[in-house]
Amino acid sequence: MTDATHGGRELPVMDEAVPSWKLLLTLTLAGALAGLAVVLLYDFTLPGIEAYKAGVLRTAIAEVLHAPKRADTLWLQGGALTATRPPEEEARRAERVYRGYDDAGRPVGYAIAVVEPGFSEQMHLLVGYDPAGHRLLGMKVLESKETPGIADKVEKPVFTAQFTGRVVPLVGLKATERDRVAHDPSAVLMITGATISSRAVLRGINRVLAHWQPYLDAYRPPAGRS
């Protein structure tokens, strides 16, 4: 540290230089403590978060398959559906569907997740599907960030209720074509002012069900199970 004068005026005293190891130590300690706090909180809250997500999924499956007695998860492995859960790491990535059963143990259909880009972001849907009749049993929007007040109508029953009983591939009709809905088993009335979001829902459902149809047709449950 040095004192100096300039034209009779005292110059500001300079700070002592901080050694580099001290700067590095400060950042390392701050990072380590921050990491520890976040990881501990994450581990502590993870079971609750997963339980909530599982609960939301269970409720949605019950809704689109009309309250089945139970639902089994089927995993897509090696080009075929199987009821055997793959190892943990693979299970996280593997595609899956949920097969529902009624009180008598008869299959009632499949609950299938659909993810499709909407007007704003990805829309997450769940559809109930009967592969034998190519017919939808129900549809629910799990997550969407479409424009509030306009495109978020795709989440409301006035739109979602139309899907029950419709035959895929779905066809979207404009409000002016309302009369055709009753005569066309594949027709769904789109929302005026939310055409992009409505189209995205239909496109996503058609695409995902076309992808799953051959696997669902080929699936044979293990002996002793329905």
Place this chain on the structure above:
Amino acid sequence: MRCHAMPDVPGRRKPTATEDFMRGLWKENPTFVQMLGMCPTMAITNSVKNAIAMGLATLVVQLGSNIFVSMFRKRIPNEVRISTYILIIATFVQIVDIGTESLVPETHRALGAFIPLIVANCLLLGRQEAFSSVNTVWRSALDGVGMGLGFTFGLMTVGTVREILGSGSWLGMRVMPANFEPWAIMNMPPGGFFGFGLVLLGFAWFKDKQKRRATLAVALAPAPVARPALEEAVV
């Protein structure tokens, strides 16, 4: 090692605890006066519920980071202070993100991507630089709560205008007549600008009215009587 120069100015009165707390609520309100944190102000004020949730989430981050920065202000070298402050702020944002997902998952879903974006709210880093890095933990905590509540108040005000005009409701309760046609644009991103503009207009009008009233009161006040002269006259 030294951090920042203390801002105490000789002869200037030290602010009271109430002044530290009230500063963010009105005089230096983050939304209306400092105009900081505009991203959430535009993005999530389409409903009062979301505005309150975002305001409270920001309050928790502001309070937590203010306390930690103030607590370690003499240990954090000046040369790495920005990185350290951002790390502290980001940690609290992550804690709030995980905490809301665990405790209030529906609200977490509604706020979507905006909780992580709190980390980029310039109000937070601004307060660390301007206040917490040079003040005690107690004063920094008061400043954090004041600024957080002031920000919540700002978001709520904009949210009130947008929800009433955009949906005809306030906090989900119907407040407009049944024949009211909601202004859909108020729910969309441009509605954020319109809503904020309307609120700023009202805020500026109110402040101007207060100022004119104060000026008028001074002008109309009776002139002080020169007592010694009066006394001389009587004598």
